[in-house]
Amino acid sequence: FIALFALKAGLVAVVQAALIGSILANLLLVLGLCFLVGGLKHGTQHINTERAQSIGVMLVLSVGALVMPSLAAYVHSPAEPHENTLSIIASVVLLVIFGLSLPASLRREASVAGGSGEMPAHEPPRWSLPLAVGLLAAAAVAAAFVSDWFVTALEPAMHSLGISEAFAGLVIVAIAGNAIENVVGIQLAAKNQSEYAFAVVINSPLQIALVLAPLLVILSQVFGFAALTLVFSPLLVMAVAVAVLLTVFITFDGKSNWLEGAALVGIYAIIASTFWWG
DSSP, X not given: OHHHHHHHTTOHHHHHHHHHHHHXXXXXXXXHHHHHHHHHHHSSEEOOHHHHHHHHHHHHHHHHHHTHHHHHHHTTOTTGGGHHHHHHHHHHHHHXXXXXXHHHHHHHHHHHHHHOSSSOTTOOOSSOHHXXXXXXXXXXXXXXXXXXXXXXXXXXXXXXXXXXXXXXXXXXXXXHHTHHHHHHHHHHHHTTOHHHHHHHHHHHHHHIIIIIHHHHHHHHHHTTOSOOOSOOOHHHHHHHHHHHHHHHHHHTXXXXXXXXXXXXXXXXXXXXXXXXXX
16 A cells, blocks of 8 residues: 555655665564574574475565566666566466465475474364455555555655665665564564574565565556556665575574574665665
């Protein structure tokens, strides 16, 4: 919702930075805080190695596909003048990949829940289906109104505080848009439920790359808003590449500690500072 209202206001640079910033915030800031809090409280924490490797590979593939239009623009390939068309093609492919991955992902989640002692495998539903759907619909409507107000307040705030569009999108919008899962992930790590903390945090950037970014590209064309493309600035692409590679490298062994978490948070702070001036 925030991204759609921002595109309606013509803030394409903010949306592009927010998409990359959401991936960075989850992979570096939130995952780092999970490792830091969980490690200081419980020592070395463990996650399923096969799960970490599977999600890591999928994350590299999806983010790699997401930034391909940017690479085509950097090398001035014949595709450069057709960035809108290339972005739409890449978006459709990413959405198809998400659809193909969904059944396997659901089976994996069910397997993890059934084999873990951290949470009952057959916990009865707390709400009826009509109540759950009704609350979800009401929350969506409320989120739309709040997002509209947020974007309306964002533009004058950027001008009065001297905040660049890049920093506003990369840090402020990205963190605000992912606040709930960020808090939940850290709470789970503090309770030593590292497997679920990892699932909450790591699946968010995967969904951004496979679903949110391509969907926004298509919707910006359908609604006639400012056209969003997948051609990001070189610094954004380098930042997300560093974040993905570091995350995969750190989680590949299925273990985490507080020092790794502190390092991830530190790298996020450096990247965020780099974008302060634009």
